[in-house]
Amino acid sequence: MESGKELALEKGIGDILRDRRLTLSVAESCTGGLLSHRITNVPGSSDYFLGGVVAYSYDAKERILEVRHNTLYGFGAVSEEAAREMARGARHLFDSDIALAVTGIAGPGGGTPEKPVGLVYIALSVKGKSWCEERQWHGDRTENKEQSALAALQMLLRYLKGELK
Numbered sequence: 001m002e003s004g005k006e007l008a009l010e011k012g013i014g015d016i017l018r019d020r021r022l023t024l025s026v027a028e029s030c031t032g033g034l035l036s037h038r039i040t041n042v043p044g045s046s047d048y049f050l051g052g053v054v055a056y057s058y059d060a061k062e063r064i065l066e067v068r069h070n071t072l073y074g075f076g077a078v079s080e081e082a083a084r085e086m087a088r089g090a091r092h093l094f095d096s097d098i099a100l101a102v103t104g105i106a107g108p109g110g111g112t113p114e115k116p117v118g119l120v121y122i123a124l125s126v127k128g129k130s131w132c133e134e135r136q137w138h139g140d141r142t143e144n145k146e147q148s149a150l151a152a153l154q155m156l157l158r159y160l161k162g163e164l165k
Contacts, residue, residue, distance in 0.1 A: 009153055010042045016160045017048035017098075024156075025094035026052035027065050027086040027101040029077065030120060035102060035149040050094040055086070065089030078103055080121050080132045087125035098159070099125045100152045104135075106144045120148045124159055131155070131164050 017024055026035050036052035039045055053064055058077060061067040067077075067085040075081040086101035104120030111117035118137035123130055135151055137144040158164050 007041060009150075009157065010038055010045075013153060013157055013160065014039075014042045014045055014048060016157075018044070020160075022098060023048055023050050023094070023096040025050045025090045025096035025099045026152075027090035027099065028052060028054045029056055029061070029086070029102060030104040030106045031102045031145050031149050031152075032056070034145050035100065035152050038149055038153065050096050053090060053093065061086060061089075065093065076115065078105055078115050078119060078121065080123075080134065083121035083123035083132050084125065084130045087123040087130060091125045091127075097126065098156070100156055101125070102148050102152050104144070104148060106141045106148075108141060118144050120144070120151070122148065122152045122155055124155055124164070126159075131159070 028035050033054050039049050055061045055065050058072050062069055065086050066089040067082055071081045071085055083101050083103050086103060087099045090101060091099035101123040105111050105115060105117050107117035120135045121132055123132040133155060137147045
C-alpha cells in the first residue's frame with residue numbers, strides 16, 4: 001500500500017505532466033503492472049496517462065513493443081538495449097510524449113551470475129532521446145517490484161525537473 005509520501009510523488013508527477021500538457025505511457029515486464037497501478041492511483045491521471053503494456057514474454061516484447069529479435073536474443077530481455085527499445089516501443093504504440101520501461105529479474109529464481117536476481121533496467125524515452133539506468137535490488141520478489149516501480153517514477157520526476165543529462 002502506498003504511503004502518503006509515495007502518492008505525493010505520483011501526484012507531483014501528474015501535476016507537472018498536466019501543466020505541461022505532456023502524455024505518458026509505460027512498458028512493464030518485471031513490475032507486472034505495478035508502475036501503471038501507481039500512476040493511476042492519482043485521480044485525474046487519465047489527463048496524461050495514455051496506457052501501459054505488461055509484456056512478459058519475448059514474443060510480446062517483439063510483437064507489441066517492437067523490440068528487435070536480435071536485441072532479445074543477443075543481449076537478453078534484461079538489458080539496457082531491451083529496456084530502451086521497450087520504452088521507445090511504448091511511446092510509439094501510445095503516441096505519447098514520454099514513455100517509461102522496466103525490465104528485470106524480480107526473483108526468487110531466474111538469476112544467473114551475469115544477471116543476478118534483483119537486476120533491473122529502467123528506461124525513459126522522449127522523441128529523439130532516451131536514458132537508461134541499471135539498478136540492483138536485494139529484496140524479495142515483492143520488494144524488488146516495488147523498488148523498481150518507485151525508481152521509475154523517480155527517474156521520470158528527475159527528467160521532468162531537467163535533471164537527466
